[in-house]
Amino acid sequence: MKQHRFLAAIVVATTVMAGPLHAGCYADYRARMDNPLRLHYGVVELPANACSVAAAPPVVSSLIAAGGWTLLEVVSVFDDAGLDARRENAGEYFLRF
Numbered sequence: 451m452k453q454h455r456f457l458a459a460i461v462v463a464t465t466v467m468a469g470p471l472h473a474g475c476y477a478d479y480r481a482r483m484d485n486p487l488r489l490h491y492g493v494v495e496l497p498a499n500a501c502s503v504a505a506a507p508p509v510v511s512s513l514i515a516a517g518g519w520t521l522l523e524v525v526s527v528f529d530d531a532g533l534d535a536r537r538e539n540a541g542e543y544f545l546r547f
Contacts, residue, residue, distance in 0.1 A: 473529035475501035478536050479510050481519040490519070492543030493536050496527065503527050513547040 475496045482489050492514070500509040503524055511521040526532075537544050 473531070475527065475529060476533060477506045477510055477527045478525045478540065480522040480525065481514050482522055483519050490543050491540055492547070493533070493540045493545055494547050495545060501527055517547060
């Protein structure tokens with residue numbers, strides 16, 4: 451009986467510790483604003499249910515529309531490992547929206 455409790459405690463502890471290891475989901479995108487024409491490249495964080503190139507555009511569009519931007523394309527969707535490589539190129543639009 452003690453063995454079962456011990457194993458259950460290990461399973462619970464492993465589950466709790468694995469939670470923070472869940473990688474985030476991000477998209478890099480291109481956007482435009484008219485009059486005058488302006489373009490930018492940026493990075494946004496996505497919810498888990500929009501973590502694909504097919505599901506990301508409506509989410510990204512709504513996020514950047516608050517700043518007056520129109521989505522041109524979602525370039526890619528990636529996890530935490532891809533953030534540093536995109537930080538410099540995104541500049542002021544890195545996780546802005």
